[in-house]
Amino acid sequence: MRAPARSSGDLLADRRYAWAEAALAEGDAGAAADLAAQVLERAPGYGPAWLLLGRARAADPALRDEAAAAFRAALALDPEDALGARLHLAELGDASEEAISPAYVRALFDGYAGRFERHLVEGLGYCGPALIRAALVRLRGPEVRFGRVLDLGCGTGLMGRALCGIAGTLTGIDLSPGMLAEARRTGLYARLQEGDLRDVLSRETSGSADLAVAADVFIYLREIGPVLREAARVLVPGGLFALTVQAHPGERGAVLGADGRYAHGVASLREDAGAAGLAVALLEPAEIRRQNGVGVPGWLAVLAR
Template identity: 85%
Template sequence: MPAPDRSSGDLLADRRYAWAEAAFAGGDAEAAADLAGQVLERVPGYGPAWLLLGRARAAVPTLRREAAQAFRAALALDPEDSLGARLHLAELGETEEEAISPAYVRALFDGYAGRFERHLVEGLGYCGPALIRSALEQLRGPDVVFSRVLDLGCGTGLMARALQGIAGSLTGIDLSPRMLAEARRTGLYARLDEGDLRDVLQSEPPASADLAVAADVFIYLRMIGPVVAGVARVLVPGGLFAFTVQAHPGERGVVLGADGRYAHGVATLREAAEAAGLAVALLEPAEIRRQNGSGVPGWLVVLAR
């Protein structure tokens, strides 16, 4: 959960909020719920306290029903959902909407940018960009060069580094300004755009890219069809779209996992490609990263225009 970026405006409430967070982190959910309730008695419009109250209640079996009320209160105060209340409602089975909002992703990665690469690569053994490059060379040969490349959800520029030598003019797209600031420091991008990749894709000229890549981006999107269709529109004939996704055991559909990420069925991926008029050039199982000591199952996918 992104850390609150503002005070409640009440010093005593802020102290109790900090105590509530500490209690929750220490495994005492009932104490955390009590303290968060005390915060809200003083400052009923403080969204982070409603979210923490919901998380604490959700951890206590007898309070789970009341948890949804707290998450809805947080969402009412924060309609763009930068705090991620909708994600918690989805975990409770209380909403069918897209659980992960762009505002939540922006807040999450703005707070994560400085330690993103160290945590992802060193801590989780993340290898998505390397797998994508290997797949591209497998399909087009080691001497391939893609003149115009779109890096969707570019983050700090890990994908750009992996594509060095085979990417010409590189455009990065990301929701998080702080992640884009890190990407800018690499000096590898000709252009960086801040925004929802679905919106940015709509503004790109048709047939303007030879390659689009999206490494571990679709774990934050329930419906990938619109993005795949948007990429198909901007690819030149013969262009490629390479990406990774998290997998679940079923063939179809999308599952929101306990890790707060979406996993997509392999048949759903094929259907999205077919609907966009793209052919499957490569689709194979891959472990993109590790979590809790185990490989996270996923798919490495390359689609062709």
């Protein structure tokens, strides 16, 4: 997938685009919209400017329809949606399809890979990998060891490091080549696979893993059932799938929050697990990270094949 163009190809348009971004960052949505419109007069095929115009218009509730039109124009130019136009449309109430596209996640984390760990651990107090390791030890004892492990959404390898001493052969799966490059540098992974979780899992051999883990991965998926079903197929009988999800107050469904992440209802998680042939071995509330200084509620789950 080709990354979104950083330049419109027109120097003056690029300069006005930079001014528009600065204006929006300073809270002047009107000026940002005017400047973005000037960019589009010179470069009508420049998707980032349509996205910026939508963001500026969305700041005014009276311009929601115009904002949605701008986001749809960006999406038409970028059908794989590396820009994240669907996420903005969902925020306006148009949630007709998966809001967070694989292309958007790939682009987001490719640009984030170098500073990912410091921001996540130091800035957000991220503790998903540590919670998962502790849960596995509680369930199986301090001498537990899993021979073949799938790290779903492995990122830079935080989960792989957390499993040191209890994991044998590690396979990491991630959408982002930048993240996989960081994970490769750890030397922990026997295999690293680039791609969508469902697609990569579908190519794994049935009964080929003793453990699958997914730390803070399902925040990017509205429907987690398909991943659970593929993971169950890949696990050996008695194998475990340990994961964290963001929580919302309701029992069912997925809710796209103001943070642009999906939160899942605990009853839906149980139902999806059961439909996949996975039994709940552990399910408990957990604070998975912090956002703006406030703990983000979630669920820590370990499911058994």
